[in-house]
Amino acid sequence: MMAGPRSLPPVLATLLRFGTVGVVVAAIYALGFALLAGAGLASAPASTIAYLAAIVVQFLGHRHFTFRSGGALGRTAGRFLAVNGLGLGLSTALVLVLRDLIGLDALTTGLAVSLALAAMNWVILQHWVFRR
Incomplete structure (x- = not known):
């Protein structure tokens, strides 16, 4: 079998x-x-x-x-919005450094920012926002 x-x-x-x-x-x-x-x-x-x-x-x-996640809706939504605010700040800072200071092209900068935000979200969403 x-x-x-x-x-x-x-x-x-x-x-x-x-x-x-x-x-x-x-x-x-x-x-x-x-x-x-x-x-x-x-x-x-x-x-x-x-x-x-x-x-x-x-x-x-x-x-x-x-x-x-079965966590309280208000708590998880509030934390989720906080993480998105953090993501906005991080993406802005990365764009300023990678594009404006270092001089990377727009596509490379966009990909780097996307990967950084995905990694940040993976860690924070599972360990803080939607933890069981």
Whole structure:
């Protein structure tokens, strides 16, 4: 008799769910921004609306799918918003250093910022925001 497929270690399964939510959220933001800007909305409001839509999906996706958290909604939402504020500050600082001081191109800077934020979110979301 053949053995069935082995299940993934819990941390790897959670990491895959985390990445899945991240890809969906990035797509929602990018498509939302493109649609709104393409419809004639100015860049700043288009970005803000797309970001707000994406952040709602990010919170719900990580709460219910990635970390399967049953924590109090108000507490986890407040912590989640605090982490996003920290992420905004970190991304701004990294852009200033990598792009303006070091002189990296925009794509490399964007990728570096995205990876740094993903790593930060992975640690803080699982150990503080959505911890069980």
